[in-house]
Amino acid sequence: VEVITPGTAIEDDFLEHGANNYLMSVCVLEGRCCIAYMDVSTGEFRAHASDEKENASEWFRSELFRIAPREILVQQSLLEQPSIGQAVRECAAVVQAHPDWMFDIAHAADVLQRHFGVASLRGFGFDRNDPEIAAAGVLLEYAEDMLRQPCIHIRSLLRHDDGAYVSLDEATRKNLELVRNLTDATRRDTLLAVLDLTRTAGGARLMRRWMLQPLRKKAAIESRLEGVSFFYHHQLEMAETRKLLGSVLDMERLLSRLAMNKAHAKDLKALGNSLEASLSLFAYLKDCNAAGSGIRMLSDDLREEIASVAALLARAILDEPSILLNEGNMIRNGYNPELDRLRALHQDTQGVLERYLEEEKNNTGIQNLRIRYNRVIGYYLEVTRGKLDQVPEHFIRRQSLVGGERYTTEKLAELEHQIESAQDRIIELERKLFLAIREEVQRSLASMTECAALVAEIDCLASLAQAATANGYVRPSIVEEPILDIQNGRHPVVEQCMPYGAFVPNTLSLGADAAWFALITGPNMAGKSTVLRQTALIVLMAHMGSYVPAESATIGLVDKIFCRVGAQDNLARGESTFLVEMHETAFILNTASSRSLVIMDEVGRGTGTLDGVAIAWAVTEYLLENIRCRTLFATHYHELTGIEHPGLRNMRMAVIEREGMISFPKRLESGISSGSYGIHVARLAGLPQEVIAQAAALEHRLRSLERGLAVIHSAANEASNEPSRSDSRHAMAKNEEKHTERSLSLFSQEDLVIARLKGIDPLKTTPLEAIQILSELAAMLKQ
Ligand code: ADP
Secondary structure (H helix, E strand, O other), X not given: OOOOOOXXXXXXXXXXXXXXXXXXXXXXXXXXXXXXXXXXXXXXXXXXXXXXXXXXXXXXXXXXXXXXXXXXXXXXXXXXXXXXXXXXXXXXOXXXXXXXXXXXXXHHHHHHHHHHOOOOOHHHOOOOXXXXXXXXXXXXXHHHHHHOOOOOOOOOOEEOOHHHEOEXXXXXXXXXXXXXXXXXXXXXXXXXXXXXXXXXXXXXXXXXXXXXXXXXXXXXXXXXXXXXXXXXXXXXXXXXXXXHHOOOOOHHHHHHHHHOOOOOHHHHHHHHHHHHHHHHHHHHHHHOOOXXXXXXOOOHHHHHHHHHHHHHHHHHEOOOOOOOOOOOOOEOOOOOHHHHHHHHHHHHHHHHHHHHHHHHHHHHOOOOOEEEEEOOOEXXXXXXXXXXXXXXXXXXXXXXXXXXXXXXXXXXXXXXXXXXXXXXXXXXXXXXXXXXXXXXXXXXXXXXXXXXXXXXHHHHHHHHHHXXXXXXXXXOEEEOOOOEEEEEEOOOOHHHHOOOOOOOOEEEEEOOOOOOEEEEEOOOOOOXXXXXXXXXXXXXXXXXXXXEOOOEEEEEOOOEEEEXXXXXXXXXXXXXXXXXXXXXXXXXXXXXXXXXXEEEEOOOOOOOHHHHHHHHHHHHHHHHHHHOOEEEEEEOOHHXXXXXXXXXXXXXXXXXXXXXXXXXXXXXXXXXXXXXXXXXXXXHOOOOHHHHHHHHHHHHHHHHHHHHHHHHHHHHHHHHOXXXXXXXXXXXXXXXXXXXXXXXXXXXXXXXXXXXXXXXXXXXXXXXXXXXXXXXXHHHHHO
């Protein structure tokens, strides 16, 4: 009996190529959220728990979406907690509720110790009393229960070390479109699609992990950068390495099938070939002195062991073996003398059969006599209807057909027995030999797993070097200080969608001269979101150990990256646009540290203008005063440019106005944007001329109403009593007026009057209204 669930499947047909297939468990014990996750198809097994200080449900949500399990075992009582239950329902995994009593730490510790054959879990970095042990124990028992056998390829339980990785929460991963795009949730137009040029399935899975878990420690990042740099500077070697990688199949998954006793002869053949290809790869890299340049090599012991496994498989298994155990056709000639003897006998018996047929042909004179075989009656002699009168007496009839008769003879039955027993013996012997080989190969499971991990790593390094070469990236310089200096940076994904050289690079420098907060203003379509996201992506790529799309980049280490885009609905979660936005903003303000990178786009947009400005203003001040982390804050609330703080730098997206036409060169520069040019963008989008003109006229009127905003300003001034701020706000109000005039000057008054006239339906206009319109039009023309 085999039970297949989404999280315990190990057959290729059920698995996604290039992504892990995780089974996960979660419980809350001692006030901490504990999770464990395992990929049965590759043998990975990890556990960890949230910090006591952390918000357990937020933490869980972030981990859940990072891991993206196919199946999840949940402590029963947790499903009743709204936030956790909701997250579990959203993640599209199959959910299995487990009674609370099953999450027992002591029992789980026993299960794990027994499984790993250790007296203590300390070697894995766990204590017997750690609550996450309970989640791990439940997971292992469940997997073994489903698979009906011990998972011997799961050889260690690793602690997912939060401190080793830059934390990226769910919304950030989504907004940055790392592995799925926001449009149709596929891999198209994602960072992964640009960087993942790996040649092996194991490499593809690892690349995804590297992207979702960028490194936090300088030494670890530098080591990866060294590896990428080796390939980047040795292009021929990179090409050859990638070619060799092309012959490596999915070793991790082959190994898990081997461990589960599910590998058939074709799997073993594939494994043998992949091991050989891996050995050639390491030998090649050794020849080019790659060791010591961030590329981890196979140790001599391991190489010997793997070479002997590969040699065994090459010697033993046929090139095109059967995938069934009870058909023979698996083992090579020359591997086992007894098998060779039986095969010779079998082949000779076939010859005897042919000689016997000749004999009977001569005896009977039936020249078209044939010997055939079917499963029901075995071997038989077939005589066509026209020759039936030549059939001799010793032919025993077995079957009559329309076209003839089937016979056996004593001699034929005797021959059949000989053939079948030889065949049976061959099949049985092949089966035994195969199982013995499989067992022998299983003994090297740990070494082969290590080899597969090293190959995946090399694949990722070569893939990053290939992407850097193809797209013109540079090696970032990683520093401890909270600096961000990107010269002529580009968006790695957007630039791919444009003709070569069409993307406008941008320079951004924060932290070096004390300003760490960039407040970016600019009209819609001017390129704000792109420059924001490209900065986050460049920082993330640097932390992955990748080269980055820029002319040069100095990146100070970050501990967390947050990327928020205002106004996105989450109807599935039952939250309004604005609630989602505030929820996410709260999360950032409560979680970010001075080492984080915060990217906020249009915060406060989901509500009315007055409270939107007020919230954006307060959030900015809080980030500047309390968190003091590197921040890029894009806003269309020009009022915010009135905030004065030594940490804040006003930046804007350039706008070029020439002869009444406006263009956005997508260039980031110092200064304050002079307006939002919404009407201009509407015209670019092709709104009818009348609508545009009417909107321009209305904007003019609304601007005067907007002076009401001064109420906030004066209130804020009174609260802070800072003369410098009120001065700058005054300057800002003037700025606004100038902008309105400019926006109106795009259209002549005559245009506006004509547009207004076109909009009137005389049949629906009362005489009184007509007089009002007339005086309005006259006033417009006088202006
Ligand atoms: P905003 O956030 O200011 O509304 P976006 O960042 O969404 O603007 O950019 C608007 C459009 O301009 C996008 O379609 C994008 O492809 C293009 N774009 C943005 N930045 C650049 C750039 N640096 N070079 C070329 N095109 C760009």
